[in-house]
Amino acid sequence: MTYDYILLDTGSSVPLYQQLYLAVKNAIEAGHLAKGEKLPSIRKLAGDLKLSCTTVEAAYQQLCVEGYLTARPQRGYFVLSAPKSEALPLRPAAIRRPEQAQKIRYNFGSDCVDTSYIDLKIWQRHIREVLNRQEIIASYGDHQGEWELREALSAYSYGARGVIASPEQIVIGAGTQPLLSILCGLLRGADERIALEEPGFLQAEQIFSDCGLQVLRLPADDSGIRMDALRESGVKQVFVSPSNRIQTGTGIPVSRRYELLDWARETGGILVEDDYNGELRYNARPIPAMQGMDRAQTVVYIGSFSKLLLPSVRIGYMVLPERLLELYQTRVARYNQTASKTEQLALSRYIREGQLERQLRRLRKRYAAKSSALIQALKNAFGSHTEILLQETPLCVNLRLHTSLPGSTLCEIAARNGVRVMPEKGVSSGVVLGFAGIPLNDIEPAVQRLKEAWGDVVSRNH
């Protein structure tokens, strides 16, 4: 299977077959070639290393004589001896795949998706169709993203979120992070800082700091970033997730959105609007994206399909306002597209056929059902001992127990009982129950098991 690339020096006084012999010997002794492993055939290695067969054969012969290899006629040469010195296992064979965590029966992790809702057949069909068109997958894609997909997204984002974007303004990427990377490059120069609401979105902050932007955490009130703090800071760029504020459960209200837009227009600032799961409102009346309310070209809109499509499909998009678009277009050639071309085209068909819309409606209903079922179950189980807070767009419920134990301990206890929940950051005894991934019928028994697991702890402290 493996064929070595070995460094040979024609100018050396050491004959080539000796050099080859030494290289293979070292590889075996260092453990890079395991016992029993097949070596490349004489012809293959000779071809690869631009040597004649005799040279390779001579090296193999010597290795056979010294007991490193054995030749099985018409089958190949195989490594015979084990590594000589265990001292330097540069590529340790003992490394194994990190084992899975304990068995989980009910999963309230926020990184899960209930797979029963996804119409896999249709997605597979689209992928297959795209895959069958050789001229498509055998050619490079558009750096900015496939035009068809950008067209589809132009229509979709207007319909679903009120985003006003021509295909030219849309940049596709493999999720939010590569898009933010590009964006940081476009923003660079105006201001080395970017403001966001505390506590921020780790995935975004990492990119900002990687790009050398100083992350400025501004104080917030119930409605989001406080405008006085924003104006005082003098910062030129703000990152907001208007519909997805994790700690409060509600999004930024309309009034504050207009204030932010006013701020941007007046100061010439840029609003980066991360519309993570913006489509997924099901209880409250939907609020369109700020981008569509913007009349001064100040908003960069970022959308994705994390909880909407298959989790394995990582496609996001970004809508650039005029001034950033011009700068971007001078650089398009310097950015390679990160999203899979096949999946881009499959998605564009999926959207154009109205499948995404259909799925969105389905999901809204399911999530509505699941959220109310979960809240009902929690009220029944913990009613008097807890504070229950529904987070609509993040698809989770914050549960704050009246106990002295920290959230992390509660999660450990739950995990030992086969239920996966996450601790809530910044709150003493809070846990987060994501309901995206758990089937509707599992909610009731899962909460029951949580009650049993925590029963002592919670009541003892009350």
Add this chain to the structure above:
Amino acid sequence: MTYDYILLDTGSSVPLYQQLYLAVKNAIEAGHLAKGEKLPSIRKLAGDLKLSCTTVEAAYQQLCVEGYLTARPQRGYFVLSAPKSEALPLRPAAIRRPEQAQKIRYNFGSDCVDTSYIDLKIWQRHIREVLNRQEIIASYGDHQGEWELREALSAYSYGARGVIASPEQIVIGAGTQPLLSILCGLLRGADERIALEEPGFLQAEQIFSDCGLQVLRLPADDSGIRMDALRESGVKQVFVSPSNRIQTGTGIPVSRRYELLDWARETGGILVEDDYNGELRYNARPIPAMQGMDRAQTVVYIGSFSKLLLPSVRIGYMVLPERLLELYQTRVARYNQTASKTEQLALSRYIREGQLERQLRRLRKRYAAKSSALIQALKNAFGSHTEILLQETPLCVNLRLHTSLPGSTLCEIAARNGVRVMPEKGVSSGVVLGFAGIPLNDIEPAVQRLKEAWGDVVSRNH
């Protein structure tokens, strides 16, 4: 098809149906809803906006009365009138897909791939197999990249390039750029500069500058970056493409590689080794990657499959040395994987089955045949008037004509005759002929046509 998201204010004195009426009217007048377009059904819109059907119906009625809409019984409401004012086409309907350049018969562009070499069937089979496993595509992937693929790459990169890497050290990404982004984050702090050989690789430089690293272009001699300049600069990080130096056609020789490794070991520096197309040597004897020659954990190896796999598949990988790996592992959770999970798993099977190895051999033979055919044809056509320089790993030939015309003009003339070639940067009358994308049998006639196109120009000046 489209269903609007419209901002409604329950607190307002304006009745909801009026607000809805105004919003749709504005959308029509602004041109967001084209003539003849179908509006969402009353029931759907009511559901989306959390309104009652009567409210929506009232708004639609008013729009019908005023001639904006027309109701077709049992079919829905349709936009009747055209945009009122053409003044503010925020989403201009007239925008069309940017048209293709002039018809090209023979393409020597460096961004092309000869699709006839790729065994599409096998790739499709693997994709299909992965796609059929619901548990795979309906779950999130490993942030660092699928373990299976990392295992496969560990074996492959050792065999093909002598890279010594355990799966833990390997980070997958959607091409080189996202990997470099992450790397910049890991390098940040040590030195705000990164050195590279002039002229650099635009795609990489863009990322460095986006990440706020100062790009330091160091002078080079025939062997690559000059060591004295490197030591004098005091820089801590160097980016090199040892096997892919575009201007000279040859890679960095072994002696300089050892000097670079010595420099890194002595100064504690980091060598970023971009092994772009490193596998694709076919004439000269292969030189293994520097990473495998490194004994001091100073090299970051970056590999990709641009010219090896389907161009639409963008998967690359990076091998981190110990000290960077530790830092990375504290951050894994903060980086989402950018490469498609489906394609990752398909690729891992492709590699494990030995397909990649087979394809590599096939490609080497084909590229060898094409390069010699091209050089022969060029010699026959332009023999006395030119300098011909084979660039092995970049898969192209530099052709320097003895004429006063600049390369860009030569390319224009060629393009008018249906042959696409690129100007060679930094050389007066040089053009670059990439032979990766052109079929073997097209080479002879393509060069003939070039000769006819340039015939006057070249001979007139000679």
Add this chain to the structure above:
DNA sequence: ATGGATTTGTCCGTATGTATG
């Protein structure tokens, strides 16, 4: 299961440079 194409170790002929007598 089965026949044909491919792969493989083995063997052989030859060319070149160097040391020896």
Add this chain to the structure above:
DNA sequence: TCATACATACGGACAAATCCA
């Protein structure tokens, strides 16, 4: 100076084993 011997390296031929459709 020439003939010989040896080591090194190249290219090709053969039959057995293996793989693939």
